[in-house]
Amino acid sequence: MIDKTVPDAEAAVADIADGATVMISGFGRAGQPVELIDALIAQGASGLTIVNNNAGNGDVGLAALLAARRVRKIICSFPRQSDSWVFDGLYRAGEIELELVPQGNLAERIRAAGAGIGGFFTPTGVGTQLAEGKEHRTIGGREYVLEYPIHGDVALVSALRGDRWGNIVYRETARNFGPIMAAAATRSIVQVDEIVPLGELDPEAVVTPGIYVDRVVAVGERPWLVDGAFVGGVDIEGRPV
Amino acid sequence: MTTRIDRRELAARIAADIPEGSYANLGIGAPTLVSDYLPADAEIVLHTENGMLGMGPAPETGRIDPDLVNAGKLPVTALPGAAYFHHADSFGMMRGGHLDVCVLGAFQVSERGDLANWSTGEPGAIPAVGGAMDLAIGAKQVFVMTDLLTKQGVSKLVSACTYPLTGVGCVTRVYTDHAVFDVTPGGFAVRELFGDNTVAELATLTGLALTDATGIPAAEGA
Numbered sequence: 416m417i418d419k420t421v422p423d424a425e426a427a428v429a430d431i432a433d434g435a436t437v438m439i440s441g442f443g444r445a446g447q448p449v450e451l452i453d454a455l456i457a458q459g460a461s462g463l464t465i466v467n468n469n470a471g472n473g474d475v476g477l478a479a480l481l482a483a484r485r486v487r488k489i490i491c492s493f494p495r496q497s498d499s500w501v502f503d504g505l506y507r508a509g510e511i512e513l514e515l516v517p518q519g520n521l522a523e524r525i526r527a528a529g530a531g532i533g534g535f536f537t538p539t540g541v542g543t544q545l546a547e548g549k550e551h552r553t554i555g556g557r558e559y560v561l562e563y564p565i566h567g568d569v570a571l572v573s574a575l576r577g578d579r580w581g582n583i584v585y586r587e588t589a590r591n592f593g594p595i596m597a598a599a600a601t602r603s604i605v606q607v608d609e610i611v612p613l614g615e616l617d618p619e620a621v622v623t624p625g626i627y628v629d630r631v632v633a634v635g636e637r638p639w640l641v642d643g644a645f646v647g648g649v650d651i652e653g654r655p656v
Numbered sequence: 657m658t659t660r661i662d663r664r665e666l667a668a669r670i671a672a673d674i675p676e677g678s679y680a681n682l683g684i685g686a687p688t689l690v691s692d693y694l695p696a697d698a699e700i701v702l703h704t705e706n707g708m709l710g711m712g713p714a715p716e717t718g719r720i721d722p723d724l725v726n727a728g729k730l731p732v733t734a735l736p737g738a739a740y741f742h743h744a745d746s747f748g749m750m751r752g753g754h755l756d757v758c759v760l761g762a763f764q765v766s767e768r769g770d771l772a773n774w775s776t777g778e779p780g781a782i783p784a785v786g787g788a789m790d791l792a793i794g795a796k797q798v799f800v801m802t803d804l805l806t807k808q809g810v811s812k813l814v815s816a817c818t819y820p821l822t823g824v825g826c827v828t829r830v831y832t833d834h835a836v837f838d839v840t841p842g843g844f845a846v847r848e849l850f851g852d853n854t855v856a857e858l859a860t861l862t863g864l865a866l867t868d869a870t871g872i873p874a875a876e877g878a
Contacts, residue, residue: 442706442707442725442729442743443725443729444722444729445706445722445723445724445725445729446723468743492784492785492786492787493784493785493786494782494783494784495782495783495784496729496784502782503782506782507780507782513782513783515783515784515785516785517785517786517787517788517789517790518705518743518747518785518786518787518790519705519747519748519750519751519787519789519790519794520789520790522742522743522744522746522747523744523747523748523751525744526744537751538751538793539751539789539790539793539794540789541793541823541824542770542821542823542824543789543820543821543822543823543824544775544820544821545785545789585740586723587708587721587723587724587734587740588704588706588707588708588723588724588725588740589722589723590707590740590741590742591706591707591742591743592742592743593742594742595742595743595744622742637722637723639720639721639722639723645721647715647718647719647720647721648718649720649722650720650722651720651722651725651729651730651731652722653722656718656720
């Protein structure tokens with residue numbers, strides 16, 4: 416019997432090592448696995464390299480992990496936001512390394528890792544500072560730049576529902592980086608609102624098949640849903656209004 | 657004498673050039689205004705690069721869904737016919753040339769269609785690029801929406817960009833508060849004048865040799 420479920424977020428992240436490359440799903444706050452990140456902060460691993468689109472918002476989730484000084488380097492496309500004060504302070508103090516990657520190249524580098532691709536030529540970034548020093552090639556009359564995959568030791572992903580085999584469905588635009596990160600990491604840990612019995616997820620609707628997933632942990636229903644139905648009543652950060 | 661239209665008028669002007677059936681991406685900031693002027697009865701499918709086609713307007717009060725946001729991380733809605741997808745698919749459809757048009761802001765656009773819109777290169781500034789470079793080279797047509805002049809009165813249309821580039825030779829057309837300019841092999845061509853502007857006055861303002869294309873019908877599909 417295959418059972419990838421774990422009892423709680425603490426157990427899910429218990430063996431993440433110092434210095435690990437940790438992929439964290441989410442686009443801003445949408446799809447950010449806050450419960451897993453909180454468990455990682457409590458677990459104490461440090462010297463981490465984080466892969467995310469952003470570099471934290473406000474003081475929770477990824478921003479809290481940065482504030483706890485557990486992150487050596489961040490690979491992202493858009494660190495500077497109106498509420499990225501934690502990252503901004505660390506960066507200005509020279510206490511965190513930044514690798515800035517155009518968003519589509521970031522996504523494709525992650526996808527490539529999960530798909531066993533050793534590198535790819537992309538038109539994005541050609542002629543800009545972000546392609547300087549990289550290998551270029553003209554293919555069919557167009558210039559491309561070589562980009563390499565980004566592998567994760569661990570992926571922390573947020574989704575809506577999963578089963579004990581690790582089949583996963585997401586919700587709306589909170590899907591964002593979840594499927595490609597789950598495939599790109601050696602150990603993929605998915606937090607879901609609810610773990611459902613095997614067979615309950617429609618196979619036609621499964622987005623991340625269980626082969627990519629190592630652990631599934633239920634963290635309870637998000638506040639703007641009741642029994643899976645949207646009820647609203649929250650602000651964009653999910654706080655009651 | 658009027659030489660400028662306001663931002664909302666400009667958004668309406670751009671919206672008029674996006675035909676029914678288009679798949680379009682409206683960039684963060686002013687370009688987002690264009691969606692307010694797309695005809696309600698025209699099926700134009702909006703793409704948001706965080707992972708949706710068929711994006712609708714902001715939700716009503718009390719109906720904000722934190723899982724449903726646009727590229728600016730603001731709450732939006734999903735229209736009937738919407739589809740969600742992951743980030744690699746979203747940028748694949750952009751890079752793969754499937755989007756008909758995107759509308760972007762700019763710091764500078766050069767005569768050969770180079771775009772600078774992600775960094776002013778200020779020392780000490782925290783760099784952030786997001787999807788700007790992917791959008792610039794991905795869509796079949798790249799429209800820029802911008803004021804012609806900076807607050808200091810300097811032309812944003814230039815012979816060569818001095819700010820760090822976002823994309824090379826990627827801009828199709830520039831919609832400014834003074835006029836609409838096409839990027840052509842011969843440099844900027846004035847497609848349409850707003851208010852009392854003349855091509856000669858715009859040439860003085862920009863310091864560029866401009867072609868007068870105001871009497872020529874718009875290129876097919878533009």
